[in-house]
Amino acid sequence: MAVEITLTVNGVAHALAIPENTLLVDVLREHLGLKGTHVGCDTSQCGACTVHLDGRAVKACSVLACQIDGCEVTTIEGIGSVDALHPMQAAFRDHHALQCGFCTPGMIMSAIDLVRRSAPLDRAGVRQGLAGNLCRCTGYHNIVDAVLAAAPHMTERQGGG
Amino acid sequence: MKQRLAAPSDVIDLAGVAGMGGIEAGQGVVSIGAGVRHAEVAGSPAVRGVLPALSALAGGIGDRQVRHLGTLGGSVANSDPAADYPAAVVGLGATIETHCRRIAADEYFVDLFETALKPGEIVTRVHFPVPDRAAYRKFAHPASGYAVVGVLVADFGGNIRVGITGAGPCAFRGTAFEQALADDLRPEAVDGVPVPDAGFNSDLFASAEYRAHLVRVMARRAVADLLGR
Ligand SMILES: Cc1cc2nc3c(=O)[nH]c(=O)nc-3n(C[C@H](O)[C@H](O)[C@H](O)COP(=O)(O)OP(=O)(O)OC[C@H]3O[C@@H](n4cnc5c(N)ncnc54)[C@H](O)[C@@H]3O)c2cc1C
Ligand code: FES
Ligand code: FES
Numbered sequence: 001m002a003v004e005i006t007l008t009v010n011g012v013a014h015a016l017a018i019p020e021n022t023l024l025v026d027v028l029r030e031h032l033g034l035k036g037t038h039v040g041c042d043t044s045q046c047g048a049c050t051v052h053l054d055g056r057a058v059k060a061c062s063v064l065a066c067q068i069d070g071c072e073v074t075t076i077e078g079i080g081s082v083d084a085l086h087p088m089q090a091a092f093r094d095h096h097a098l099q100c101g102f103c104t105p106g107m108i109m110s111a112i113d114l115v116r117r118s119a120p121l122d123r124a125g126v127r128q129g130l131a132g133n134l135c136r137c138t139g140y141h142n143i144v145d146a147v148l149a150a151a152p153h154m155t156e157r158q159g160g161g
Numbered sequence: 162m163k164q165r166l167a168a169p170s171d172v173i174d175l176a177g178v179a180g181m182g183g184i185e186a187g188q189g190v191v192s193i194g195a196g197v198r199h200a201e202v203a204g205s206p207a208v209r210g211v212l213p214a215l216s217a218l219a220g221g222i223g224d225r226q227v228r229h230l231g232t233l234g235g236s237v238a239n240s241d242p243a244a245d246y247p248a249a250v251v252g253l254g255a256t257i258e259t260h261c262r263r264i265a266a267d268e269y270f271v272d273l274f275e276t277a278l279k280p281g282e283i284v285t286r287v288h289f290p291v292p293d294r295a296a297y298r299k300f301a302h303p304a305s306g307y308a309v310v311g312v313l314v315a316d317f318g319g320n321i322r323v324g325i326t327g328a329g330p331c332a333f334r335g336t337a338f339e340q341a342l343a344d345d346l347r348p349e350a351v352d353g354v355p356v357p358d359a360g361f362n363s364d365l366f367a368s369a370e371y372r373a374h375l376v377r378v379m380a381r382r383a384v385a386d387l388l389g390r
Contacts, residue, residue, distance in 0.1 A: 020172075044163070045304055047226060056200075056229040062163070063230070067174050114225065131306070132224025 005069040009034070010078030018065055025049045025060035028075055036076040036105045040134070047133030050106035050113075051075050057113035059132070076105035079112065088112050091150035092143070099137035107133045111147045115154050123148070166274075181234065181285055186211045189291050195234025195284040203228060214295035214313065215253075218245050221299065223306045234284040237269075240276045240331050242362055243307035247332030248297060249289065252313030252324025258286040266324075273330040292317045296386035298379045299327070302366060309367050310375035314383040319343065323380065328361050328372045338380055346388070348381040 002017040009032060016031060028034045028051070037060055040048035049060040052074040060073075080086035085093070088108050098104040107130065114129040115121065121129070126144045135143065162169070175181065181196035186207035193202060202208055203220030222228055222236075222245050236246040237257060249255065250266045257264040260283045269277050278284070292315040299311030308327035312335070315322045321342040323335035337354045344350070356376050361369035 042163075043305075044227070047224070050226055053229075057226050058229050059226045062227075064172075067176065110226065129225055132226045 003066045005066055007065070007068065007070075008072045010074055016065070020064075020066050022065045023061055024051070024053075024063040024065050024068065024073070027065045028060060028073070034075050034077050038102055038105060040102060040106075045132075045134065046103070046106070047110060047130075048103055048106040050109040050133065052109060052113060057110050074109075076109060079108070086112070087153035088115070088147070088150040091146040091153070095142050095146035095149060097138060097142040097146035103133060103135040103137075107135065107143060111143075111150070112154070115147065115151045119151065119155075121148065121151060175234070175283065178283075184208060186291075191215065191289045191291060192286055193233050193289070194286055195232060195237075197233050199223075199228035199231045199233070199236075200225070202233065211291050212253075212289060212295070214297050214315075215249055215289060218249055218297045218313070221245065221297075221301070221306070227306070233287055237287060238276065238278060238284050240270055240272075240274050241307070242273055242330055242332075243302070243309065243327045244332075245297070245299065245308055245311055245326060248299075248308070248311045248313040248324040248326035250287065250324070251326075251332045251334055252297075252315050252322050253289045253292065253295065254315075254322055255290070256288040257284055258288065259284050267334065270331040270333070275331070290317070292322075294387050296383045298383040298386065300375050300379060310372050310379050312376060312379040312383050314338075314342065314380065314387055316346065316387060321346065325376055325380075328376050330360070330362065335376070335380065342384065346384065348385045348388070348390070351377055351380045351384065354380075 003020045004017050006015050025037055025039055028037045037051055038048035040046035044059050044062045050057050051060045054071050080089050088111050092098055110130055110133045123144050126147045182194040184205050185192045191212050199219045199222045203216055209216040236244050255266045257269050264277050271277055295315035297313040299308040302309050310327040313324040321339045323338040325335050326332040338351055341350045341354045356373040358369040358373035361372045363369040
C-alpha cells in the first residue's frame, strides 16, 4: 500500500506516494535521485547517510519516510555548489580530509550540525561529536583539522539548511 | 523492525501524541516525557543541575545522530539488554507512568526485550527520584556505544541503589553491591562482592564470565565517580 507524504528537500517541496516501509534514505536516492546521501551499512552505525531533518543531523537509514510527513530535509546537495562550496566542504578539500570520499557527505552533514550546536570545539570534542560517522580511509586526523578550520567561517556564513 | 526482530502488520507513530514531552526537574524528582529524545535530556540544564548522572548517561547513548532520534519511552519499552536508560530506571528506583497506571522500577523489567507493559500499553512519562549523588559508568561497545556492561550507583541518604545493564537479559539491581556499599561506601568495597555469572549474556563480544568481571570494574569506577575521586 502506498502512503502519500510531502517533504521539503533542499528547499523544494515534493509530494510523494511511497510504500509505507520506505526509508528516508531510499526516498532521497531512489525517488528523488539525490545520490549524494550514501548507504554504508545495515546497522545504522556508519553515518554515511547523515542528513539534516528539521535542522538536526540524523541517519536517513533509520527514519521511515512516512514518519516525517511535512518535514524539511537538507542533504549534501543542498548546502553548497561546485562554484560556491559550503565552508565545511572547502575545509575538507583544503585539509585533504577525504580519500575515497564515501563517508564524506555524511561526515560533512554531521560536522555542520556539530559546529552549529556546540561551539567552541576542541579536537576531542570533534572526535566525540563525529563518533557516529565511520571513515575507513583517512584515520580521522585530517577530518578533525578540517572541522576545526571550517568552524570560524561558518559563524560568518552559515550556508543552506 | 529494521533488524527483522519484528514484522508488525501496522505501525503507529507516537511522535505526534500530546502529553508525552517535556522535562520537569523539581521536588526531588526529575520527570521526563516518554517522547523526549536523548539529546534533549543530555542538553537540559535542569537535568544537568539536579541529576548530572542521568544527563551524562543520556549524552553517552550511541552517537549524536542516534541521540537526535531515540526517545526515553522507546528505550525503556524496548528493554534492550544493552540499553543505558534501564540502569537509571533500576538504579534510581524510577516510576514508569503509562496511559493507565504507574509501575515501579523493580517490577518493570521482566526479561530480554520484555517488560511489565501489557499489549497496547503506552509509556507516557518516567519519574526519576533525585538521589544525594549518583554516577553511571559503562563499558561501551566500540562500534554502537551500547553498554556491554553499565552500572549506575546512587546514594539516597546512605541507602545505596545499584542498577546494572548489559550483563543479564534485562536490567537488574545489584543487591549484594548495595549492601556492601551501604556499610562501606568506597570503591574497594565492591572487590569482595561475588558476581555470579549464571544467566549472564554471552556473545561474540563478551563471555558471561567477562561480563561479570566488567560489572565489578564498572561498579568500582561508578563509586569512585560518585565520591568525586
Ligand atoms: C547505531 C545505534 C546505536 C545505539 N546505541 C545505543 C546506546 O549506546 N545506548 C542505548 O541505550 N541505546 C542505544 N541505541 C538505541 C536508541 O538510543 C533508541 O533508544 C532505540 O533505538 C529506541 O528508539 P526509539 O526511541 O525511536 O523507539 P522505537 O524504535 O520507536 O521503539 C522501540 C520499541 O518500543 C516501543 N515503544 C516506543 N515508544 C513507546 C512508548 N511510549 N510506550 C510503549 N512502547 C513504546 C515500540 O513499539 C518498539 O517496540 C542505539 C541505536 C542505534 C541505531
Ligand atoms: S547507512 Fe550506515 S548509518 Fe545509515
Ligand atoms: S574517505 Fe574513504 S571512507 Fe572516509
